[in-house]
Amino acid sequence: MVDLSNFVPEDVIEDIRNANDIVDVISDYVQLNKQGRNYFGLCPFHDEKTPSFSVTQDKQIFHCFGCGKGGNVITFLMELEGLTFIETIKYLADRRGIELPQSIVQTTKTQATSSDEQILSAYKWLEKLYHYLLRFAKDGQEGKEYFAKRGLTNETIDLFKLGYAPNQKTFTASFLEKKGFHLQQLQKAGILINKSNGETIDRFYGRVIFPIRNHLGVIVGFGARSIDKQAPKYLNSSESQLFQKSKLLYNFDLAKKHIRKENEAILFEGYMDVISAYQAGIKNVIATMGTSLTESQARLLRRYVETVIICYDSDEAGIEATYRAAHLLEQVDCHVKIAVLKDGFDPDTYIQTYGGDNFINKVLQPSETFMSFYMRYLKKDFKLQSKSDQLRYIQTVLKEIAKMNSSIEREYYLKVLASEFNITLESLNQEIKTFLKTNQDQQDNRKKDSYTKKATHFYQQKRLLPAYHNAERQLIVYMLQDRTITDKVKEELGVAFNIDQHKIIVTHLYAYYEEGHPPDISLFIEKLEDESLKHLVAEITMTSPVYEVSSDEIKDYIRIIREEYEDVSYINKLKKEQKMAEQQNDPLTAAKIALKIIEQQRK
Incomplete structure (x- = not known):
């Protein structure tokens, strides 16, 4: 795909970045706790049980002391979500209600030609179609009556965009074809099914529809339920890169903020359990996709919250599923509680029968600990x-x-x-x-x-780094925060740093200031194209202490760096002379030069 960063003016990028505080954005993915000036949480880039992921609000950067990832808010989303630069900019702009210039919107639309983007577009159209049919069309009357019997209000139906796929099997295929979609591509994605007689039909015909959104609120598939005797009773979209049941949690996009607020998540088995609870005012609720909880889902939950209340059906299958889910959540260090439903109820029917307040007071609040549940569960064996x-x-x-x-x-x-x-x-x-x-x-x-x-390479280096290496790192930190220091270093050292990556960083930094940019670590990181350099700048700025620095200290750093650079240059010069003496068959001169090299290296 074409690099679209050139289509977005710098001032637009800057406005969007400044409007999206890095702590707020990362809090959508990680439970952050403030310690001193920084925030810490479990790293979303690698598995860990002890938080080593740090975010600094004043510098607007992040760094993981465990895996070395680092950068700013744009880098974070691009790496974690696999988004392009322009997709990240659009997401952040939408997040803060910032309108992108029309020229940029049009330019990005012309790029939206990938298979995944076409499938996502088809899902959006279908969500609108199924929802409209349910709410306003005669063809959706069966679905409307079904949800009414289940106690759902129109407001709830609208919020969850619930729908109905009509019994006319070819209706959806005709609708999408008229919208310009290729039926073959939709068949491959599992949205449509090609029958042996050549007929193309809707995968979900005659079922009520539950749109499935990912954590960003983007619809990536559907769950469907038969409301007559059509088999199977439950049907999901086909597994694909976009729709992976093992990694998705139903309603996670709406529940995230409530989970953070309550500092606990309530885990159900079914869509209707979630919807009934949400309608009753219990909003920190999520569900698996009709399958057992997976390790991926457990780890996702742990990044967001410590306490998870499991509330599954009270039948034998539900109890078995509860144990498996609780065991997985315990393994990822969640504090697990079990809500016990009596008399064969499931959460949906309990809420519809006794109401949300009773569900909170008599089911959720008396939740038992994992150990109490385990001791009871184990007795059956x-x-x-x-x-x-x-x-x-x-x-x-x-x-x-x-x-x-x-x-x-x-x-x-x-x-x-x-x-x-x-x-x-x-x-x-x-x-x-x-x-x-x-x-x-x-x-x-x-x-x-x-x-x-x-004890990764940057920790080892921090303990074992020679003086000139530490001096270069510390000097870069001060240069990133003060242009006058950068100007002094440029005048006295130029790019005569000893570490190659440091040479590249200061070269970029000189150009950055010459372009008129202010001292801003997050913005500087944004200007770098090399991901390894972005990580290194974040790591250096997060791990090197910053104090009030005097001009004498800056001179001292410069002296240490220059002395090492001159020593290395002198040794390299001697090595060339030694090689020349060997080529001229002059072993005595070569040996004398070798002694000089050894003496210089000992200094």
Whole structure:
């Protein structure tokens, strides 16, 4: 695709970047906590359990101390979302209600020719069509009656853009063809189906439609439910690069801000559970796509929130699914609670029967801990009237209790066990010591491995860097914040830095100031094209301390850099002379030069 950054004037880019505070934008993806001047959270670019991802508001940049990623708000979205520059600019402009100049909008429209963009466009048209038919057309009456029976208001139907695919199998194909879409491409995407008789039909005909949006609010597929006896009862869009059930959570785009506000997410199994809860005023609600929770979804949730309440159906299948989901969420360090529904209810029917307030007060608030649920869940695998099974059950529970970090929690559940099975607390404490020691050994090994992995090249360099290298890094930090310092360095050193990447950075920095730009680290990063340089600038500015600096200190940095540069230049000159002496078959001269080189390197 053509690089469209040239089509967007610099002042427009600057207005958009300044309107989108980096902390606000990244908070849409990561739960950030303020520590001192910076914000920290779990890195979205790699898996980690201890936050090493840092965002600085005053510099408007981010940097991960674990994987080395770094940059500004535009870099962040381009790398995380895989967006082009112009897509990022459009997204940020829309986010803050900034209108792009019409010339830019038209230019970008001509570029929207990729297969994915065409499919997304088809989904938008279908969302409008299905929703219109449901709300206003005779052909959508069946769907309208279905949702009315399920207790949904028109406002809720409009908010979730619920729809109905008409029973006329070829209606959708004709509609999309008239809009200029190629049926073959839509068949390949699974929107339409080509029958053996050559007829092209709607994949979802005769079903109510639930549009599926990604976390950015972009529709990427549909979920559909049969309202008669048509099989299968539930049907989703085909798996594709755009629609991956294992990575999507229903309603996540609307729920994100409420999840952050409440600092907990409520996880359901079905679309209607989410919609009923949302209509009842419970808005931090999400659901899987009719499948078991996946590790990707669990990690996504953990980036946003610590506490997840699982509220699945109360039948046997729901209880099994609850255990699997809870186990996955525990593994990614979520604090898990289980909301228990009585009498065979699912969340939707409970809310429709008793209302949202009762659901909050009698289902969500009394949620049990994972351990309480686990102890209850585990009993189905043992015949507890048998002494041997009792002992095996106790051993299994002790292994799980031993994994708890809190000694208070451990003692609480040991007391529950002691009371239930008439065992002394002392004997249980004695028994659990073996499991605690095993867990401690495993944790020590993991910490050792984690430390080794985290001691990445920039950490090692920070500890082991020679004086001239540290001087160059520190000088670059001051140059990024003060043009007069940059002018002095340019006059006295030029590009005579010793590290090649530093030479490139200062060359760009000289040009940046000559173009009349202000000292602005985020803007400077935006001007760099090389991703590795963007990461390095972010890393240097986040890890090098900034103090009030005197002219004498700047002179000292320059002196250290120059001395190393001159030493290296002198050694290189000697090496050339040594090579020439060897070529002229003069071993005595070559040996004398070698001694000079050794003496110079020892200085």
